[in-house]
Amino acid sequence: MGDDHRSARPLRADARRNRERVLQIAQEALAADGLTISLDEIARRAGFGVGTVHRHFPTKEALLEAVLLGRAERFVADARALATAEDAGRAFFGWFRRVAEQAAANRALCDLLEGGAGLGSVLEADFADALGRLLARAQRAGAVRRELSADDVRDLLRGALAAERHARARGAAGRMAAVVCDGMRAGTD
Amino acid sequence: MGDDHRSARPLRADARRNRERVLQIAQEALAADGLTISLDEIARRAGFGVGTVHRHFPTKEALLEAVLLGRAERFVADARALATAEDAGRAFFGWFRRVAEQAAANRALCDLLEGGAGLGSVLEADFADALGRLLARAQRAGAVRRELSADDVRDLLRGALAAERHARARGAAGRMAAVVCDGMRAGTD
C-alpha cells in the first residue's frame, strides 16, 4: 500500500533528493538508536525541518515502514528460498542464525522482530508461515526437536535476538544464536 | 538504603494504610504492564491522587525500587545459597531456569533484568558476581560449555527471559528456558 507518487506527478528534483536523504539518515539513525528515536531528531540529523520529514512520510509509522519493511521481507524471502534446500536442518539453522545476527546489527530491526505485531501484521503472518515450513521440514529430517512448535521457535528467535543484540555490543556476535540453535537440536539431553 | 520513617516520627495510621495500598497496587500494575506504566495510572488504579503516590515515593525510581528490588535480590541470594550445592550443574541450571520462569511472570521484573543497569547498578554487580560463581563451578564440573563467559550467560539469560515472557502468554511456560539450558550444556555438537 503505496508510497504515494506514481499516480500524482513526479517529485521535483530537489524534493526527490531530499526524500532520499531523509531515508538514508533515518536508516542510520534507526539502526543505531532503535524505533523510539524521535522524528525531530531524525530531521535534525538530516539537516531538515520536521515539516519536510512529515511531508515525505506522513506519519512515523510510514517512515519506519519505508526503512524497515524491505529488510524484514528479505528474511521471509530468504526462508522461502530455502524451502526446498537439500539439507533441511542446515537450512533451518542457517536461516535462524542469519536472522538473529543480521537483525542484531540493527536496533530498530531488533525492536521490530522482538515486539509483537508492532509493524505489519501481514508481514508477521508471512514470517510465521515461512518459519513454520522451514521448521516442519527440519523436524521431519530429525534435525530439530519434535516438541517445538512454530510459536516456540518464534519466541526463541526473539530471545536469540535479545541475547545477540547485547552480546554484539561486547564483540561476541553469533555465539548466542549458536547456543540457542544447539538447544533446539534433537537428541540433546 | 532506607525507606524513610524510623528517623522521623511514624506515619499516621491512615497514611500507613495508604502507603501499603499504593505498594500493593503498584506491584500488580507493574507485574501486568511493565516498567513503563505511568504513575498517574498507578494512582488512578489505587484510587488516589498523584500527589499521594509522590509523597510516599518521591520519584518513580523510588517506587520501582520499593516494589522490585527485593525480588531481584532474592535471585542473588538464591544463587549464593547454591554456591556450595553438591551437583554444580544442577545448581546452575536450576537457578537459571528459576530466574527465567519467575521473572517471566512479572513484566516489570523482566524489563529490569533484560535492560542494562536500569535500576541498581550495585545489584547488577552482585548479580553478575553470583552468576559468575555458579557458572564457574558448573564449568569445572563439566556441566556447562567452557567457552561461555559470564557475560555470555548474562545475555543468554536476557534472551531466555524475552522468550519466556512471550511464551508464557501462550501457556508454554518453562520450555524456552529449558531449550536455552540445553544449548549451554557441554558436549553438544
Added chain:
DNA sequence: GTAGAATCGGAGCCCTCCCTCCGCTTGCCG
C-alpha cells in the same frame, strides 16, 4: 526573466509523563 506551483522551515498545537505546590480535609493529642 518571471509567474506560479512545489517545497521547505519551524513555530505551535495537542498529548502524555514526571513531579511540585498549595488550599482543603482528616486523624490525633490534650
Added chain:
DNA sequence: CGGCAAGCGGAGGGAGGGCTCCGATTCTAC
C-alpha cells in the same frame, strides 16, 4: 471537643514527542 500538624487531591509547570499549518523560499515551465 478544639486546634493543628499530617496528609490528601489534583491543577498545572516543564519536558519531549507526533503532527499541522502557512509564510518564505526555491525550482521550473514558458
